[in-house]
Amino acid sequence: MLENYYKKVIQYDLINKFSYTHLDEIPKLKKIILNFGCKNSDIKNLASALFSLELITTNQGSLVKSKRSNILLKIRKGNPVGCVVVLKKEKMYNFCFKLISKVFPSLKDFKGIKISKKLGITSFSFTLKDLISFKELEKQFYLFINLPPLNIILVTNSKTREELIYLLHSFKIPLI
Template sequence: MNRLKKHYEEIIRLDMIRKFNYVNPHMVPKIDKIIVNMGVKEAASDKKQILAPLLILELITGQKAIVTKAKKSISNFKIRKGFPIGVSVTLRGNNMYEFLSKLITLVLPKIRDFKGVPFTSINKYGHLAIGIKDLLVFPEIESEYDKFNRVYGANIVIVTTAKTKKEAGVLLSGFQIPLNKR
């Protein structure tokens, strides 16, 4: 069993039951999935540009990434329906906990001038969105940075089953995600 999953089962869950007075153990919020997404605007003009971000996401997450395609044409952005515009990975189960552990212990502390994730990054549905401008902070990319011609960024969304921002904040703080109450 993963370290974070065990921590959730033994400590966070019991703490949240005590704090929010849940009557049913299934009411306790949990992390449902983590979505890692990269938008690649250059891929609209050159389809080969999608290969590097695809490889990067697979290196970072350890799971096969999918190419996201435009749902409709937008002439101002020179995008046609069906053009590749990004890559995405949805992590669940053990892969999710492994990635979260890596994110908390290795990646976030390496970000320059990192003062914590703002509490306002949690939306009203209890999902936390984090934007990382430079993926070189991931150890897998750090060792392979010479193979990529430019620096890529990504959006990471941690989807929880929490009903409120407060529940999500307590849950994510239990996982030692550094939340700032700005």
Template sequence: MASLRGLSRPVRGLPLSQISRQPYCCSIRCASSSQPSAAELKDLEDSGLRAPPLNEDEKKDFRPWKRQVDRKFGLPSGRYSYHPPKFDRGPLHPVQSPPSSDPTARDYVPGPFNLPRLRQTYLSTVASDIMTLTYLHTPPGTPDKEASQRLREWDGSSPYHKNRPLRAPRGSPVLPLRERDINFTNIPEIKEISIASYVPAALQDMDHLLVARTMLLAITGTTPEITKTKADVAQWRIRSGEKAGVKTTIYGNAAYEFLDRCINIVFPRIKDWKGIKASTGDSSGNLAWGFTPENMRLFPEIEVNASVYPPKMLPGCRVFVKTSATSDRQARLLLQAMGVPFHGQVRD
């Protein structure tokens, strides 16, 4: 048994009858003890482990692309060449799309590769606190409140008013969202952040547009899109269709990182700043605020390269925060829990 332990593992797996027939297996030569000779290396080079060299005629005939062109029928699909369906045809269809976490899915996005501090705070603390603060106990058996009528009815002065759909409210072509109570299924969160900068000076000098685009690229990490004017303003010498602004939108962890820099770096350094106006919002849970050119220099990405941006060419910007909240009140509560200050009269 002691002699068998000295053998290699493949040899130990052979039966004893085969080991006795192969006496050379017991002698193991270490690579460090002796080196192969030139003849042994030549035998390895001439072995059948590599393909034989091609002569000139064979090289001319070796044209794989010609075989592909002349092939009348395509090669059979491989076992692993699976393509998910382009459209979702319902939960009862026999062919279902894989989940987004599957690498073969069409909407698969690798990552996340990091967890921002603000998002981690939201998941561990803010989400549960918002659900607790907005909880309203309803005893069992309490009848549901009737929803208020937001659409206008027809007065019936014409026979054509019968069976017509209700009209939108006067002065508001877009109907705002109806506020829903917060529970564990619809806790407000940040969906995306859009940053836009209007540069009217770019109509006379395109370098202003280049500075604005470089600024948004530095603070967001995404390539901004150039916007054009939509109307003619003769007093400001603006014609429709001219390039006069940039905008970009960030999602996911990038949005949380940008908001984290605003809360912990930019906002505390603004002098004589009371906070964001509490009246901001579009009645659907989306809030906005603005930064002046002086405030833009407080971002660390711009401050570290302040000499790159000309002092009189750096523009301001407008920040739009889109949340999953159904009212401005819920959106303010979310941003207040994250550290965004508000001041002034609240408009619900």
């Protein structure tokens, strides 16, 4: 649905706004990366975070292991410290549509996502703290009480910041 909107409307808007010589130069959404970073390697927190990611995305997630040890955080090298899911193609557009149409409107006191000064050229990231707004997690909310904030990264192939911001506005992502 959102993919069709991109192909029929957003691509033509981008062509009219910016000048491109090839179709490959038109910015598009390449992938969405969702990850939880758990502060401690408690297996219960990691399991609930991984399970919630799989429920939200209907895609299998994977654990992220630490590359080096950290004495202050009491993490050994090779211990699991988080989980990640990478969405591409149709699942990416379905998740983006769910985020825009269901999750953002149900968040309390949500005015939009702030654009930071250190915004990248090809990716845009933000954090969601209130995860009960996902309908999949609402049914078993007692399992997902102590979830860490969810980091969402939208990766594009845009060449400039203006293209990235225009693409995000075209997808109706609420930016302030």
